[in-house]
Amino acid sequence: GIQVEQSPPDLILQEGANSTLRCNFSDSVNNLQWFHQNPWGQLINLFYIPSGTKQNGRLSATTVATERYSLLYISSSQTTDSGVYFCAVCSNTGKLIFGQGTTLQVKP
Amino acid sequence: DTEVTQTPKHLVMGMTNKKSLKCEQHMGHRAMYWYKQKAKKPPELMFVYSYEKLSINESVPSRFSPECPNSSLLNLHLHALQPEDSALYLCASSQELNWQSLGSPLHFGNGTRLTVT
Numbered sequence: 423g424i425q426v427e428q429s430p431p432d433l434i435l436q437e438g439a440n441s442t443l444r445c446n447f448s449d450s451v452n453n454l455q456w457f458h459q460n461p462w463g464q465l466i467n468l469f470y471i472p473s474g475t476k477q478n479g480r481l482s483a484t485t486v487a488t489e490r491y492s493l494l495y496i497s498s499s500q501t502t503d504s505g506v507y508f509c510a511v512c513s514n515t516g517k518l519i520f521g522q523g524t525t526l527q528v529k530p
Numbered sequence: 531d532t533e534v535t536q537t538p539k540h541l542v543m544g545m546t547n548k549k550s551l552k553c554e555q556h557m558g559h560r561a562m563y564w565y566k567q568k569a570k571k572p573p574e575l576m577f578v579y580s581y582e583k584l585s586i587n588e589s590v591p592s593r594f595s596p597e598c599p600n601s602s603l604l605n606l607h608l609h610a611l612q613p614e615d616s617a618l619y620l621c622a623s624s625q626e627l628n629w630q631s632l633g634s635p636l637h638f639g640n641g642t643r644l645t646v647t
Contacts, residue, residue, distance in 0.1 A: 463641050470635035520572035
């Protein structure tokens with residue numbers, strides 16, 4: 423099956439810093455999504471991005487499907503950005519396969 | 531606020547109890563999902579319903595029984611659970627199943643934190 427690898431596994435930032443999270447996948451996929459899970463467990467869909475670039479405020483994402491990777495950019499990080507960031511890809515079996523996540527801690 | 535509502539938020543149950551988790555969405559989505567998440571792990575797919583029919587069962591033990599009464603509701607009936615079933619149970623919905631055309635974004639509820647004693 424498709425393998426999804428996220429890096430780095432853990433990241434600590436000072437408030438205001440920028441960061442890039444990476445998601446590599448091992449096969450062609452129908453779509454890719456980025457999620458943020460806050461410390462209370464709420465899982466929010468950040469981007470639905472099978473290809474190209476999207477921006478939403480301080481967050482943006484780029485997926486290069488032909489090279490099998492996606493990047494999530496966080497600019498001017500805030501403490502509320504803390505949590506776990508998951509990328510998930512949809513295989514041709516219809517299942518959404520999650521990476522192991524990047525745990526981000528933003529310090530004030 | 532999430533548009534997928536799950537109740538209860540927390541549930542403690544004994545191994546002989548029967549309980550149900552409920553999920554509701556009013557976005558007109560036709561696919562609904564149950565996921566299980568253990569601490570520090572990604573969500574694991576349990577069941578998928580598409581147009582109110584069970585589409586995927588990820589070899590989940592029969593002590594978990596899903597039900598989709600209508601296009602807006604999804605239940606998960608629990609019976610004779612084990613302590614290792616303690617986890618966060620997440621419901622999600624999407625416009626269509628993810629493998630149709632380019633699929634559609636998945637929206638999660640806030641989850642039910644289940645403890646089995």
